[in-house]
Structures are given as C-alpha cells and as structure tokens.
Amino acid sequence: MSIQQEKIAQAINILNELQLDCWLTFVRETDEQPDPALKLIVNHDLTWHSCFLLTRQGECIAIVARYDDDLVKQSKLYTTVLRYTEDIGPLLRETLQRLNPASIALNYSTSDVAADGLTHGMYLQLVEALKDTPFVEHFVSSAPLISRLRSRKTPSELALMSHAILETDQLFSMVTGFLHPGMTERETSERIHAEMERRRLGAAWSYASCPGVKFGPNTLFGHGIPGDIQMEPGFIASLDLGVSYQGYCSDMQRLWYALQPGEKTIPEVVQRAFAAVRGAIEAGKETLRPGIQGWQVDEAARSFLVHSGYPEYQHALGHSVGRHAHDGGPVLGPRWARYGETPYAPIEEGSVYTLELGVMTERGYVSQEDEVLVTANGCEWFSQPQEYVIPYGS
Numbered sequence: 001m002s003i004q005q006e007k008i009a010q011a012i013n014i015l016n017e018l019q020l021d022c023w024l025t026f027v028r029e030t031d032e033q034p035d036p037a038l039k040l041i042v043n044h045d046l047t048w049h050s051c052f053l054l055t056r057q058g059e060c061i062a063i064v065a066r067y068d069d070d071l072v073k074q075s076k077l078y079t080t081v082l083r084y085t086e087d088i089g090p091l092l093r094e095t096l097q098r099l100n101p102a103s104i105a106l107n108y109s110t111s112d113v114a115a116d117g118l119t120h121g122m123y124l125q126l127v128e129a130l131k132d133t134p135f136v137e138h139f140v141s142s143a144p145l146i147s148r149l150r151s152r153k154t155p156s157e158l159a160l161m162s163h164a165i166l167e168t169d170q171l172f173s174m175v176t177g178f179l180h181p182g183m184t185e186r187e188t189s190e191r192i193h194a195e196m197e198r199r200r201l202g203a204a205w206s207y208a209s210c211p212g213v214k215f216g217p218n219t220l221f222g223h224g225i226p227g228d229i230q231m232e233p234g235f236i237a238s239l240d241l242g243v244s245y246q247g248y249c250s251d252m253q254r255l256w257y258a259l260q261p262g263e264k265t266i267p268e269v270v271q272r273a274f275a276a277v278r279g280a281i282e283a284g285k286e287t288l289r290p291g292i293q294g295w296q297v298d299e300a301a302r303s304f305l306v307h308s309g310y311p312e313y314q315h316a317l318g319h320s321v322g323r324h325a326h327d328g329g330p331v332l333g334p335r336w337a338r339y340g341e342t343p344y345a346p347i348e349e350g351s352v353y354t355l356e357l358g359v360m361t362e363r364g365y366v367s368q369e370d371e372v373l374v375t376a377n378g379c380e381w382f383s384q385p386q387e388y389v390i391p392y393g394s
Contacts, residue, residue, distance in 0.1 A: 004077050006154040007040040008060060014148045015056040021101030023142055025052045026122055035117025037107055037146050039247070039323060044071050049088045049125070052078070055099060063091050089129035096135050104135060105142035111340025114150055114328020115143035147329040150322055151348035157322065158373070160248035161352060165371065165383045167201055167243050168250045176390055181233055181258055185213040185226035188239075196243060204242025204249040204325040212240035216364045233260040233393060236270060236364030242325045251325040251354050253369035254386055259393040266389050273359050273366035274389050276308035281355045281368055281385075284317050284332065288347065288355075288372065288379045294318075294332040295343035301357065302334070310359045316343075318353040321371055349374050352382055 015023060027035050030045045041052060048065035055061075062069075062078040069083040082091050096104075108123070109115040118126075130136050153161070171192055178191060192211050196203070203210035213219075213226040216235035220227070231237055235258050242251035255274070257266050284301035298317040306312060316333025319326045330345035332353055351374040358367025366389075371382040 001156075002043065002077075003154065003156050004039075004041055004043050004075070006156060007149060008054060008077060010152060010154070011041065011054050011145065011149050012056065012058050014145050015054065015105075017148075018144055019103075020056065020105050020140070020145060021103045022053055022055045022099060023105040023145060025107055026050070026118060026126055027052075028122065033119065035107055036114045036324075036328065037117055037142075037149075040149060042072075042077065043075055046071075051088060051092055053095065053099075055101070059099070061095060063088055063095065092129055093133060096130070096133070101135070102138060103140050104138045105145055106139050107142050107146065109141055109143035109146075111342050112143050112147060112328050114324075115141070115146040147345055148348055150327055151320060151329045151351040153322065153350050153352055153373075157248060158352075160246050161250065161321065161371075162382070164204075164243050164245040164248055164250035165252070167199060167245055168241055168252050169384070171195060171241060171243070172239070172252075172254045175239060175254070176256070176392070179231065179237060179256055179392065181231050181393060183231050184228050185215050185219070186228060188213050188231075188237075189226040192241065202244030204244050204251055210240075210242060212238075214238040214240075214365045217360065217362055219365065221360060221365065231258055233258045233263075234363060236361070236366060236389070238358070238365045238367050240367075240369065247323055249321055249323065249325045249327075250371070250383070251321050251356075251369065252371065252383055253356060253358075253367050254390070255366065255368070256390045256392060257363070259391055266391055267363065269361050270363050270366060270389060273310070273361050274368075276305060276310055277358060277366055277368050278385075279308065280305040280357055281317075281370075284355050285372060285379060288332070288353070288374060289377065290349040290374060291346050293344050293346060294330045295335050297332045297347075298334050298343065301355070305357065305359070313357040313359075315357075317357060318355045321352045321354060347374055349376055353379075 028049045051063040053061040060078045061080045062072045063082045107117040215229045237256040240253045280301040283304040287297045287300040301317045318332035320329045331342040333339045333343045356369030370385040372379040373382040
C-alpha cells in the first residue's frame with residue numbers, strides 16, 4: 001500500500017470522526033501553486049482545474065481535465081475518475097447533487113498554513129461553479145481534518161522519517177570530524193551541502209539557510225544564511241540541520257565547543273546553559289501526551305527555563321515534522337496571536353514533534369533540538385538527543 005493510499009484511508013476515517021460528509025480539494029497548475037495537503041492524497045502534479053472528493057462513505061472521486069485523467073487512473077488512488085474537456089463545473093455540480101453532502105470541507109484556514117491551500121481565486125471560481133445550488137452554504141474549513149491527517153503518521157511515513165534522522169546524525173558526525181578553528185560558517189555549510197548532494201538528500205527548508213550555522217556570540221540569532229564569521233577557540237558552534245529523504249524531513253540541532261589553550265573542560269557558563277536547555281526540553285517532553293494542548297507543553301518548558309535564570313525563548317517550543325520541517329497542525333507554542341488557534345489544538349497520538357530552544361551566552365548560542373514521537377501515554381525520543389556539548393581542540 002502506498003503512503004497516499006494509507007492517508008486516503010485515514011482521511012475517510014477522520015471524516016467519520018468529525019461527522020463531515022466530504023472533503024473537497026480543488027487545485028490547478030500544482031507545480032506552480034501547490035496545495036500543501038495535495039501530496040497526502042495525490043502522487044503527481046495536475047495542470048488544469050482538478051477536484052478530488054473523499055466521502056465519509058468511502059467514495060474516492062477525481063474530476064479532472066482531459067490529458068490529466070490518465071495520470072490519475074494510473075495512480076489507482078481514485079475509484080471514480082470523471083473527465084471533462086471544457087468546464088469542470090457541470091461534472092462537479094452533478095457529483096455533488098448525487099452525494100448531497102450537508103458539509104463540504106475545503107482547504108482554508110486562518111491559523112494553519114498546511115490547511116490553507118485553496119487560493120482566493122480558486123475559491124471564487126468554486127463559488128461561481130456552484131451558484132444556484134445549496135452547496136456553497138455547506139462549506140466548512142478542512143483544518144481539523146488536515147491537522148489530524150498530517151499528525152497521525154503511518155508506519156511507512158515513520159520509516160522514512162527515521163531514515164532522514166539517521167542521515168542527519170551521520171552528517172553531524174562528519175562535522176565533528178572536520179570542524180576546526182579558522183573555519184567559517186559558510187565553509188561549514190558548503191561542506192555539509194556537498195555531502196548532502198553526494199547522498200542525494202534534499203534540504204528540509206530553504207537550501208541557503210539549511211544548515212543554520214552559528215559560531216560564537218556575534219552570529220545571526222535566528223534564521224539566516226551562514227556568513228564569514230570564523231570559528232575561534234572559546235566559541236560555541238551551533239548547527240541547525242534538516243534533510244529531506246524521499247519526501248520526508250528531519251529537523252535537529254547539535255553543539256560543539258572549541259577549547260581555548262589550557263582549557264581541559266568546557267567552561268561552566270556553557271555547561272550551566274546546556275543543563276538548563278536540556279532540563280527545559282525534558283520538562284516539555286514529560287508534559288507532552290495525547291489530548292493535551294500545545295501551549296501547556298510549551299509553558300512547562302518555558303517555566304523551567306525562566307526558573308533556571310534565563311530569559312524566555314521568543315518562539316514555540318516545537319512544531320510537527322513530516323513532509324515538511326514545519327508540517328502544520330498543532331503547535332507546541334505560547335498563546336500568541338502569531339500562532340492563531342494552533343496552540344489550542346489537542347495533540348494526536350502518532351505525531352512527531354521537535355522540542356527546541358536555546359539561550360545566548362558570552363561564548364555563543366547554546367541550543368538543543370530533537371524529535372519525539374507521541375505515544376498512547378506520553379512520548380518517546382524519535383531522534384537520540386545530544387547528552388553533552390562536543391569539545392575539540394587544545
């Protein structure tokens with residue numbers, strides 16, 4: 001069974017859980033304007049206006065243009081493939097009249113970008129196609145459905161994600177072997193890029209800033225392109241790296257410290273910060289379980305860090321990982337306007353999240369990021385967390 005077949009079966013189950021009659025995904029020119037949810041239920045791009053309908057009774061219907069229909073038939077994902085030549089409207093109206101759904105879930109959301117794939121222009125065309133029918137009044141957001149669908153990782157998805165983590169760990173081990181004082185952030189990134197290309201791995205986010213490389217205290221604090229700052233004795237090196245393997249991603253961070261002449265151990269300021277960061281992440285991990293809201297997990301970690309004497313981190317504790325490094329759905333974040341409703345969504349069993357935070361010190365940015373898998377009663381490490389700052393030199 002393909003991943004798309006697994007996700008279609010999941011989607012039908014979720015439609016029944018949510019008592020939604022059907023889910024309608026309406027797209028065109030998907031290479032240019034992809035819907036984030038489409039790859040979960042379709043394994044190729046579409047050129048012309050296309051409609052994919054899943055119903056709670058288990059019907060899988062595709063309405064596509066001539067010349068796109070062969071691709072859809074070859075995929076064997078949709079039991080009913082309807083072809084049009086001039087206008088998708090008549091077939092869509094006829095199909096909805098037969099189904100007569102009381103609720104039609106569409107891909108729009110004010111909070112979750114992964115559920116917001118229907119463009120305003122396509123929405124207006126859908127309204128026009130269905131004018132003089134009752135169905136426009138039956139539109140609802142598919143965000144609750146897509147959130148669950150993206151969150152509940154199948155065994156096939158977890159296997160690909162586990163391999164992406166393995167590849168990332170091996171890249172970090174390679175960094176341990178070549179990192180040295182005098183090397184720039186940019187050179188470090190280029191070495192990692194070369195190895196990613198050799199392994200035929202994609203970047204989990206924008207290639208230029210993946211990996212994120214931070215040397216010492218004067219580096220960019222946040223997302224940015226590695227620059228000309230050199231690694232020096234007494235500096236922390238912090239790397240944020242994620243790879244894409246067969247369409248699924250990883251997202252992790254690791255730390256190194258360059259010993260100064262005469263130093264035998266990592267200085268107390270770094271050790272103390274690392275212990276606080278690890279403790280905060282563990283506090284979040286101990287709180288994370290199915291049904292809890294994401295803000296509660298973030299609050300546990302945030303409170304631990306502040307009580308350890310460090311300022312609050314200015315972002316969410318974690319995000320889901322899957323087809324993207326930021327995979328949509330619930331966020332383990334504070335109740336800030338920028339996160340919308342996502343911190344209030346209940347956490348799903350089978351989800352994979354990052355747990356990540358850091359603090360700036362006089363030696364550089366002390367951070368940690370690893371992935372956890374939500375289980376029936378809590379969560380477990382999906383990647384193996386870093387237990388100590390890796391020293392080198394002197």
